[in-house]
Amino acid sequence: MTEEEKESAAKRLWHNVTDTIYGMAAHDMSRAALRTRASMEHLFILITMGDLLGIPILPPYYSLRLLPYVVPQIATWKRRMLREKDAADAMFG
């Protein structure tokens, strides 16, 4: 085994160890954080683009300014807002 091969094997090992630790300790945490962030994102779109659901909150003149930034999120947001809720959501949602 050459020096280079040794080094790359060590790197791989290190990488695997950090990935495993991340998977054990931090993956759930970052998933939860992302989920919270997504909920906030939906809340944010609701209060700025509420008109799309018939709930005007921000003056429309200024909500138009924000529109270009949230175009991709709007489809999923509407789905989420209009989705029927049931007990399972509360338990596993």
Add this chain to the structure above:
Amino acid sequence: MGFKDVFLQHPERRYIMFGGGGGVGKTTFSAAAAYWLASRGKKVLVFSVDPQASLTDIFKRDIFGKGPVQIMDRLWAQEIDADKHIRAYQQEIRQKILDRYGMAAVPEEIENYIQAASAEPAMEESAMFDAVVDVVMKGDYDYYIYDLVPLGHALYYLSMAKVYDEWINKVTKLREEMREYEEMVSRIRREKVSEQDEILQELLYIKNRINTSAGILTDKTKTAFFFVVIPEAGAMDDTQKAAKMFAQFDVPVAGYVVNRVIPHELLGQNIPEYLRRRIAMQDQNLKGLDAALGNRVLARAPEMERDVTGLPMIEKLADIMFA
């Protein structure tokens, strides 16, 4: 203190506004004040934020939606075309969407939203007040004279500005919290933190615009707000109600101007009973106004023999107001 003295003693008041009910002569006084200031060597812009603007009529020039139009030496007039402003703004938003996502056309749902938002009644007011910020921020003139929309609209805007301000503070906070979560995930995953939050920047921009436009209306050092009243029944009540609302929103009322006073000289002439009665009624109302407002009534302008349109008539009225 006369009307003229207010201007002479407070040269720092560069934003002059005339407010009052519909048809009391706000535009007429705006034009007369602009004329007087311009003839004293000041560079003046008189502009209207009223969708039913009448500067075009008073100056007998077509100025609607044409930007600042020079009326005479040092005097410019401008009528903001809200519809045009809104259309240009919509187009800017569409273009931003197309550029940002490399789309060939704006998605139908988004287009519908743009259309619907623009049909909201508040849209026009916001657009007008927003346009005013651009006009005033350029700072090309010594004086800016606002021919205001009827009172209700201005007060509505001021009250909304307060609500918006608090609201935007809350949304900004939410946005900042969202960013914290984002940063947390990036740290855990050892990724690079994403670039600046553009939405947060936009929110701060919006906040700044709303505060600037509302701020001009309530700036005690730079703004003088004149309230125009006519000596008719009910004017008193309206004036007092309005004064209360102005106080609530911190609008700096510099004084009152009474318009359409039928000249007393007529009493010496052979005039019909009808006119005598009207003069007596006005006297009664004027007394009431004086009792309530005292020396805050700065000028009385007579009912003129004809419409105040065209520069000679404006000059005539200005001479009376600034005597």
